[in-house]
Amino acid sequence: MNAPLPRLDAVTLRGIRKSYVMGGQPVPALKGVDLTVQRGEFVALTGPSGSGKSTLLNVCGLLDTPDEGTVSLGGQDMTPLSGDDLTLVRREHIGFVFQGFNLVPVMTVYENVEFPLYLQGVRPEERRRRVADTLARVGLQDFAQRRPDELSGGQRQRVAIARALVKSADIVIADEPTANLDSVNAAQVVDLLRRLAGEQGLTCVIATHDPRVSDHCDRVVRLVDGVIA
Amino acid sequence: MKWLVLAVKNLGRNRRRALITLLITAVGTAAILVGGGFALYTYQSLREQAARDSGHLILAHKKYFDEEEDAPMSLGLSDYASIKAKLERDDRVRTALPRLNFTGLISNGDKSTVFIGAGIDARGEFQTKGPFLKMLAGDVLVPGGPEGTAPEVMLGGELAKQLKAKPGSVLTLLSTTTEGSLNALDVTVRGIFSLGVPEFDKRAIYVDVVTAQKLLVTDKVSQVAVYLDATESTDAAAASARQAFPELAMQTWQDQAFYYEAVRNLYNRIFGLMGGIMVVIVLFAVSNTMAMSVVERTREIGTLRALGTLPRQIVQVFTLEGAFIGAAGAVIGVVIGLATALGLTLAGLQMPPPPGQSVGYPLSINVETELYVAGVLTVIAASTVAAWLMSRKASRRPIVEALTHV
Numbered sequence: 001m002n003a004p005l006p007r008l009d010a011v012t013l014r015g016i017r018k019s020y021v022m023g024g025q026p027v028p029a030l031k032g033v034d035l036t037v038q039r040g041e042f043v044a045l046t047g048p049s050g051s052g053k054s055t056l057l058n059v060c061g062l063l064d065t066p067d068e069g070t071v072s073l074g075g076q077d078m079t080p081l082s083g084d085d086l087t088l089v090r091r092e093h094i095g096f097v098f099q100g101f102n103l104v105p106v107m108t109v110y111e112n113v114e115f116p117l118y119l120q121g122v123r124p125e126e127r128r129r130r131v132a133d134t135l136a137r138v139g140l141q142d143f144a145q146r147r148p149d150e151l152s153g154g155q156r157q158r159v160a161i162a163r164a165l166v167k168s169a170d171i172v173i174a175d176e177p178t179a180n181l182d183s184v185n186a187a188q189v190v191d192l193l194r195r196l197a198g199e200q201g202l203t204c205v206i207a208t209h210d211p212r213v214s215d216h217c218d219r220v221v222r223l224v225d226g227v228i229a
Numbered sequence: 230m231k232w233l234v235l236a237v238k239n240l241g242r243n244r245r246r247a248l249i250t251l252l253i254t255a256v257g258t259a260a261i262l263v264g265g266g267f268a269l270y271t272y273q274s275l276r277e278q279a280a281r282d283s284g285h286l287i288l289a290h291k292k293y294f295d296e297e298e299d300a301p302m303s304l305g306l307s308d309y310a311s312i313k314a315k316l317e318r319d320d321r322v323r324t325a326l327p328r329l330n331f332t333g334l335i336s337n338g339d340k341s342t343v344f345i346g347a348g349i350d351a352r353g354e355f356q357t358k359g360p361f362l363k364m365l366a367g368d369v370l371v372p373g374g375p376e377g378t379a380p381e382v383m384l385g386g387e388l389a390k391q392l393k394a395k396p397g398s399v400l401t402l403l404s405t406t407t408e409g410s411l412n413a414l415d416v417t418v419r420g421i422f423s424l425g426v427p428e429f430d431k432r433a434i435y436v437d438v439v440t441a442q443k444l445l446v447t448d449k450v451s452q453v454a455v456y457l458d459a460t461e462s463t464d465a466a467a468a469s470a471r472q473a474f475p476e477l478a479m480q481t482w483q484d485q486a487f488y489y490e491a492v493r494n495l496y497n498r499i500f501g502l503m504g505g506i507m508v509v510i511v512l513f514a515v516s517n518t519m520a521m522s523v524v525e526r527t528r529e530i531g532t533l534r535a536l537g538t539l540p541r542q543i544v545q546v547f548t549l550e551g552a553f554i555g556a557a558g559a560v561i562g563v564v565i566g567l568a569t570a571l572g573l574t575l576a577g578l579q580m581p582p583p584p585g586q587s588v589g590y591p592l593s594i595n596v597e598t599e600l601y602v603a604g605v606l607t608v609i610a611a612s613t614v615a616a617w618l619m620s621r622k623a624s625r626r627p628i629v630e631a632l633t634h635v
Contacts, residue, residue, distance in 0.1 A: 058628075058629050061535070063629055063632070064627070064628070084540075087537055087539050090535060090537045091536070091537020091538075092537070096532075096535050096536065098532070098632070102532040102632075104532070104533070105242075106238035106239055106241070106242060107238070115231075116536055118231045119536065119537045120537075163536075
């Protein structure tokens with residue numbers, strides 16, 4: 001049996017700079033951000049459009065690499081890792097919840113939730129147990145064989161949350177998770193995410209415009225023009 | 230297993246597109262199999278024809294194939310009977326037949342023209358070779374001919390026309406004997422034939438070998454043609470014959486099959502090009518489908534990458550999809566190819582005469598395992614490579630860019 005993986009739950013960013021090239025000109029998105037998110041902390045990134053929230057979130061989730069600065073998870077510097085190594089860190093330690101749900105349309109609810117466990121090489125019987133358990137926790141145990149297009153927006157986001165949590169990630173990165181939901185569903189999703197993350201002791205970083213989300217967070221980090229205000 | 234299931238499910242996303250790609254692949258496969266089957270049938274027919282015309286092995290005097298004879302039959306074989314007996318001891322040998330090649334003039338009394346003659350074993354030649362010529366009138370030679378009449382001759386159709394000859398006509402053969410003097414022999418026309426080659430039909434005659442020997446005043450023959458039970462035994466039988474007759478020269482049917490080799494080279498190029506075009510069409514069809522699929526699924530690729538899927542696993546899914554399309558298309562193509570081959574063969578269609586010939590041949594399509602396996606594997610490989618090429622770049626696209634793709 002493999003030794004348990006070290007927890008990579010605390011996020012530390014130092015001197016993060018990131019620019020994008022638009023029309024041949026570099027446009028800075030992050031201008032030297034320092035941020036520490038403690039283990040188990042529930043943090044909201046807020047700010048106006050174009051302030052750099054999504055870029056910072058992508059850097060935290062190892063979806064993007066900074067031009068300058070260092071990203072550490074659980075005290076381990078991720079900056080020198082190769083693309084494949086970063087993929088493996090994401091696979092084992094980071095769960096994602098996207099604004100547009102981003103479920104795989106040809107997979108059933110069960111298969112979407114099971115997929116991260118398959119990537120991790122979890123044995124079939126263990127996968128079945130954990131998927132069933134997680135679907136029950138998000139209240140979708142009766143929807144396992146449905147396709148995403150047969151679900152409401154709120155249900156789809158709950159599937160996305162189940163997919164992020166099923167693999168026992170250390171960190172959950174959520175990008176505007178309530179932006180496509182009505183107020184009732186948005187509240188349910190935030191409550192669910194907060195409750196489940198709390199149960200599992202997850203570190204959670206959420207980019208949001210929605211005060212209903214930021215009100216549930218331990219801390220709100222506001223970005224303006226690529227720097228923490 | 231999961232990747233296989235995902236690949237199969239992905240094929241169902243756009244069923245119409247997948248179906249069209251499948252059909253193109255199937256038709257491409259069928260075209261390769263039918264075209265290849267026709268080429269193989271042609272090769273087989275020409276190979277059998279070439280072996281039937283010359284014999285699988287041809288034994289002659291040591292210098293026969295390299296030098297011209299100074300006088301008729303100066304490079305002939307005088308002990309034909311013992312050679313035949315020794316050859317026929319080999320189980321692979323069906324029979325050994327003599328052939329005496331000679332030339333001269335043939336006349337109807339009013340008109341003379343040049344002939345190219347072959348003295349043959351009248352019984353063995355037609356029994357062994359089967360219907361290798363088309364009889365236009367009369368009948369084939371029989372050994373010795375009817376008693377009390379002149380020796381018999383078979384004439385090429387065009388030659389008979391020139392001499393206004395028909396079965397029963399009496400003609401005169403004039404040739405140089407082995408001593409260098411002229412000799413003449415009256416012969417009765419027994420039959421008129423066509424070999425399907427107009428130039429040959431203008432000059433060809435067949436007589437019994439005994440008649441030819443009588444005309445040339447010799448007991449020799451030009452060569453001994455060995456007929457085997459199976460063309461595939463040619464090389465082995467040739468090796469044995471070389472050992473048994475070190476004093477003789479030997480050629481195989483392949484050495485004399487110039488027409489077969491020329492047609493084979495030509496067809497290899499034509500059908501090779503056709504097959505290549507079909508493979509390219511399959512490649513383009515699958516590439517197009519996969520390129521569209523990759524673009525449509527860009528955000529999904531980004532999502533899968535974010536979840537921890539390696540680029541090579543993304544490529545693997547698309548490649549499996551390509552392989553599935555190729556395999557399904559190839560299987561359908563095999564069914565279409567088999568049905569077409571059977572239908573065309575049973576239809577009894579006639580192909581037009583090949584260049585230089587005047588007789589067509591029945592259209593038939595060979596079904597050979599090697600061709601089908603090679604065709605199916607080629608199509609699957611082309612389709613897999615197309616999918617691999619199309620997905621490789623997409624799998625390496627930055628995740629953030631893929632996730633924001635619209």
